[in-house]
Every structure is written in structure tokens, then in C-alpha cells.
Amino acid sequence: MKVALLGLFVQEIAAVIKPFGLPAYRASQLVNWIYKQHVTDFSAMINLPKSMRTLLAEHFTVREYELQTVWQSGDGKTSKYLLRFPDQSAVETVLMRQSYGNSVCVSTQVGCAMGCIFCASTLQGMTRNLTCGEIMAQVLHIESLLAQEGQKVDSIVIMGMGEPLANYENVVKFIRLCHEEYGLHLSYRSITLSTSGLVPEIERLAQEGLPITxxxxxxxxxxxxxxxxxxxxxxxxxAGLLAAGDRYAAQTGRRVTYEYTLIAERNDRVSDAKELAKLLRGRLANVNLIPVNPVPERGLLRPGAEAIKRFEQTLLAHNINVTVRREMGADIQAACGQLRKKHLENH
Structure with missing residues (x-):
């Protein structure tokens, strides 16, 4: 079985090519081709001897996936990609062209086991974790497309399909690799990780020295x-979740964002907003309000514009920092899991 080089640090690549008599400096050339030049075919790595390119192709791959489907939003600002790996697992990746740059939302698992009732990712359960390389492949696929426009990926949000902290080792490795100069050379502050609230892993993440959001x-x-x-x-x-959030904020100096999906007649009343304000008062935190993306199987409805505004104003009146997530890609079902679900239903 061939070894995939994508997802490996330069030191790891040096270690896996060493048994084939290849010197360590070749690893530096390889990471440049893979992470900077987005080359997936060894034969195109022209500063390597032809015999070496043949040897590498016999024993290694760069990344393996097929682009299954692309959906583009009507305003051209959101693109959703369904990537399929050799085992037929399919995952979603979203490009959001924001005023402050290009943001990519990556998946970390095939499906999700968390069972949140407002999310489509969990409807088919969880199949498996993604490797670091499979997570990175999602970013590099979009990075290579943006490069053709003279642009690049400016930020990453780890909040696609799956619970990132349930795939802890691969996700943390991915974050570190994105930060490497030979990788994407992204600031840690340009990376956001979203969790449903796995307290032990939040505590562990706080000790990693990664000042991500x-x-x-x-x-x-x-x-x-x-x-x-x-x-x-x-x-x-x-109570334990907020305590873990407080410790993360204290350890990293980063303000924690608490996501709050607004669901009509479930959690969108003024009394809910006041209860939330009381809970977060005095914490290094802000609230991101997310009007629910309707998932037909769930029967959950989006609150009206007045209810959303009323909830936001109530939090502001209680001195809670709050933003309302600007909806992007609703016309292409950009919420987690919706494109994969549609693909599974059609096959």
C-alpha cells in the first residue's frame, strides 16, 4: 500500500523516504511541491531526477480524492465541494468569499456521531475520522483553485461535518501543519475550531500552545x-463546559465564542436571551447568533427577523458582545451535511 505524503511534516517525509536512499533535503523539495505548488503528480516535480520521480510514484502518493460535486451560490460568494476518497467516503468543504478574505470550512469526520437535532451531518451517523492529510486535501483543493485567480486561503474554520475534538490527534496535527512556513503559513489566529463541547479535549487543547479561536x-x-x-x-x-471555556480563555488569552442557533419557539424568546446573558456575564466571551438552517427531517423553523433582532438587542442591553452570523450559501444548502446527504440519497 502506498504512503500518502500529504498530511506529513517535512521531518516525517524525510523519515519515510530515507529507507529508499533519498537524502533529507529532498523532503524540503517535496513539501514545496505539495503544499506550495499544489502538485499531485511526481512526474511534474521537475527539480527531482527522473529516476527518483519514478521511485516515488511506485511507493508514495500525494493526495487521493475525486471532486464529486460543486455547488455555487447565486451571488458567487459561496462554493461547496463534495470530495470523495478511495474508500467512497464523501465529505463537504465550503469556500466563503468574505470582505476580509477567503475562508474555508473543513470537515474532520465522515458524518457525525454527536446527534444534535438541528444538524444534517448527524442524520446518517458517523463513518470514520479523517486523516490529517484528508483534512488538508480539502484546503489545498480550494487553495489551488484560488491560486488561479491570484488569491489564497486567508482563514480556516474547522466546523464542517464531524466533531473536531473527537478526532483530536489528526485535527491538532492539521492545525500545526497549516501554521508551518512550508505549509499554508497561516497565523493560528486565522484558525477557528468549533466543538459541541467535549470538556476533557477542550482542557487538553488549552495546553497545546495554539492560540486559535x-x-x-x-x-x-x-x-x-x-x-x-x-x-x-x-x-x-x-456548568463544566463554561468552566472549561473560562480556562481556555485564561490560558490562551483568546476570547471564546459561544454559538447559539436560534430555533423558532424553542430557544428564541426574550426570556432565553436574558438567561443566556446571565450565564455569560463577566466572561471573556462573545455570542454568535445563528438562525437555524431548516433541515426538513428535523421540523425546526427559523425565527422571523423581528425575533432575531429582539434576541440580539436583549443581549446587547445586558452588555454581552454579540454578532448575528451573516447567512452565506443558503441557496446551495451550505449548512453542514446537506450536500453529502443529498448525494447519499441519489446513490
């Missing part, structure tokens, strides 16, 4: 309500 899915201000929306709350209730 942590985004915690809260979606309710009390355990009774949150447990009906997110089964993970039964294992890690709100």
Missing part, C-alpha cells in the same frame, strides 16, 4: 433545554 456550541442557557438539542450535554453539562 475556540467556538463552543451552546444553543441553550440551561441543561434541560440544551440536552433536548444536544445529547452531549448529558455527559458534559453547561
Amino acid at each position: 475556540l467556538s463552543i456550541s451552546l444553543h441553550a442557557a440551561n441543561d434541560t433545554s440544551r440536552s433536548t438539542l444536544m445529547p452531549v450535554n448529558k455527559r458534559y453539562p453547561i
